[in-house]
Amino acid sequence: MVAAIRQAEWHAQFPEDYRWSYNVMLVLAVIPSGGAEVGEVDRVCRRLAGHVGDDERWFREWRAMGDQVRALAEEARELGDRRAAMGHYRRATSYYFAAERFRFPKDDEALDAYRAMVDCFRLSAELDDRYRVEYVDVPYEDTALPGIFVSAARSPGERTPAVLFMSGFDGNKEHNWFLGVEDLLARGVSVLSLDSPGVGEAVRFRGVSLRHDYEVAGSAAADWLQGRDDVDPERIGVLALSLGGYYSSRSASMDPRFKACAAWGAIWDYHRVWSERIEAAFAKQLPVPGEHLVWSTGTGSTQEALQVLEGFRLADVVPRMKGAFLLVHGEDDQQVPVSDAHLLFEACGSPDKTLRIFTAEEGGAQHCQMDNLSIAVPEINRWLADRLGASATSSATSR
Template sequence: MVDAIRNAPWLTFFPDNYLWSFNAAMEMSLARAGGSDPGEVDRVIRALEGDTGDNMRWYAEWKAMGDQVLAIAGKAESEGRALSASAAYKRASNYYFAAERFYFPKDEESSATYRQVVECFRRATDLDPRVRVEHVDIAYEGSSLPAFFVPAPGAAEHPAPVVIFMNGFDGNKEMNWYLATEELLARGISVLALDSPGVGEAIRFRDIPLRHDYEVAASAALDWLESRSDVDSDRIGVMALSLGGYYAARSASMEHRLKACVSWGAIWDYHRIWRERIEAAFAKQLPVPGAHLVWSTGTTSTDEALGVLEGFRLDGVIQQMRCPFLLVHGEDDQQVPVADAHAMFEACGSEDKTIRVFSNEEGGAQHCHIDNLSIAVPFITDWLASKLGGSVSGRA
C-alpha cells in the first residue's frame, strides 16, 4: 500500500495513493503542450473512483481513452484535417503511455499498447507541417537507441546549439515533447530526445537495460550529433528529469564535450532511495509500481536490482563536472528529499553552477515541478539559452 500524500493539497485525485495521484496530476499538467486534455483526464479519473490501487483498472481506463482519441485522430486524418489529426494522435500516444506504465508483468498486450505510443506520436509529427521531426537511431554498443531530432528554425543555414534531452526512470522520449521541446525550439535550440538505456523503446523493444555509466549513451549521442552540418558541436548541452537528474549530471561529469547540464530534479544516491523503498515494503512514494525496478535493470530480483544501483551515486563523480550546471528541485518533492539536492549542488565541481528550489507558495514544489510546469520550464529553458547561445527573447 502506497503512503497517503503528506503535504500536497494539489494532489487531491486519489488522496490515499500517491502513485495514482502523482501520475494523474502529471497527465493533467501535460495539457499545457498538447499531451492531454483536462476534460479527458477528468473523465478517466472519475471512471477510476472506487478502484484506487487496481493497476489493471488503471490500464483499462487509460487505454480506452487512448482508443477513443485515436478514433478521433483517424477520422480527422481521413477528412484531410491534418492539424486536428496530429493533435489527437499526440493525446492518444500519451494516454496509451499512461496506461502501459502500470502494466506488470510486461507481456504481448503491454507491448502492443506501447507500440501505439510510438506509432501515434510518429503519425502526429508526420502530419504537422510546422516542425520537421526526424525519427532516428543512435548507434550504441552493437545496437541502437531510439530518438527523435528536431532542428531549430534556421539551423540548416546557421548551425544551432542542441540539447540532448533524456527522461528518467519511467518516462520516454515522447513525453519530452510535452515537457519542454517546443520551448527549446522557440529559443533557437535544436532537440535530440533520446530513449536511453532502461527507458522507453530501448528497454521494451531492444532489451537495453538501465546502467550507471550513463556517459556511454551521452557519448553515442554526441558522436551522432557531431556528424551533422546543422549542429554547432561546440554548443551541445544535456538535460534530463527525475532519475535523469543523475543521467545528466553523470554524463556531463564524465563527458566534457557537453557544454551545459540541467538536472531537472536531484538524484544524489539512488541506491539509498530504493533501499529505503524496499525496506519499507514499497510503502514509500513511488512514481511507478515497484516491479519496474527489476524489469528496467534486466534483473530477476530486488536484491540483484539493488546491486545494479550500487553505481548510481554521484559522490566522487559530480566533482569532475566543469560545464555550467543548473539543478532544479521542489521544496516538497515527496520522492527525493530536498537535502539531496543541496548535497549534490555543493559537491558539483563546476565553477558556474546554479540551484533553484521551487517552494509551495510559488508552485513547482513537487517532484519535477509537476504541480506547476509553467513556472519551471521557462526558467530551465531560459537558462539553457543563456549558456548555449540560444535566444531568451525568441528572436533570432
C-alpha cells in the same frame, strides 16, 4: 486557469494513493502543450473512482481513452482535417503512456499499448507542419538508441546549439516533447530526445537495460550530435529529469563536451533511495510499481537490482564537472528529499552552478515541478539557451 485546475486535481484525485495521484498529475501537466484534455482526464478518473490500487482497471480505462481519442484522430484525418487529427493523436499518446506505466509484467497487451503510443506520436509529428521531426538511431555499443531529433536551424548551413534531452526512470522520448521541446526550439536550440538505457523503446524492444555508467550513452549521443552539419559541435548541452538528474550529471561530469548540464531533479545516492523503499516494502512514494526496478535493470530480483544500483552514486563523480550546471528541485518532492539536492549542488565542481528550489507558495514544489510546469520549463530552457549562446527564433522551425 489551467495551472489552478492542475493543482486542484492533484489534491482531489486519489489522495490515499500517491502513485495514482502523481500519474494523474503527469497527464494534467501536459494540457498546455496539447498532450491532454481536462475533460477526458476527468472522465477516466471518474471511472477509476472506487478502484484505487487496481492497476488492471487503470490500464483498461486509460487504454480505452487512448483508443477513443485515436479514433477521433483517424476520423479527422479521413476528413482531411490535419490539424484536428494532429491534436487528437497527441492526446492519445499521453493516454496510452499513462495506461502502460503500471502494467507488469510487460506482456503483449502492455507492449501493444506502448506501440500504440509510439505510433500516435509519430503520426502527430507527421501531421505537424511546423517542425521537421526526424526519427533517428544513435549508435550505441552493438545496437542503437531510438531518438527524435528536431533542428532549430532556420536556414541551410546554419549550425545551432543542441540539447540531449533524456527522461528518467519511467519516462520516454515522446513524453519529453510535452515537457518543453517546443520551447527550446523557439529559443534556437535543437533537441535530441532520446530513449536511453532502461527507458522507453530502448528497454522494451531492444533489450537495453539501465546501467550506472550512463556516460556511455551520453557520449554516444554527443558523438551523434557532433556529426550533424546543423549542430554547432562546441555548443552541446544535456537535460534530463527525475532519475535523469543522475543521467545528465554523470554524463556532463565524465564528458566535457557537454558545455551545459541541467539536472531536472536531484539524484545523489539512488542505491540508498531504493534500499529505503525496499525496506519499507515499497510503502514509500513511488512513481510506478516496484517491479519496474527489476525489469528496467534486466535482473531477476530486487537484490540483484540493488547490486546494479551500487554505482548510482555521484559523490565521486560530480566534482569533475567543468561545464555550467543547473540543478532544479521541489521543496516538497515526495520521491527524493530536497536534502539530496543540497548535497549534489555542494559537491558539483562546476565553477558556474545554479540551484533552483521551487516552493509550495510559488508552485512547482512537487517532483520535477509537475504541479506547475508553466513556471519551471521557461526557467530551465532560458538557462540552457543562455549558457549555450542560442539566439531565439521568432517563429517555429518549419519543414
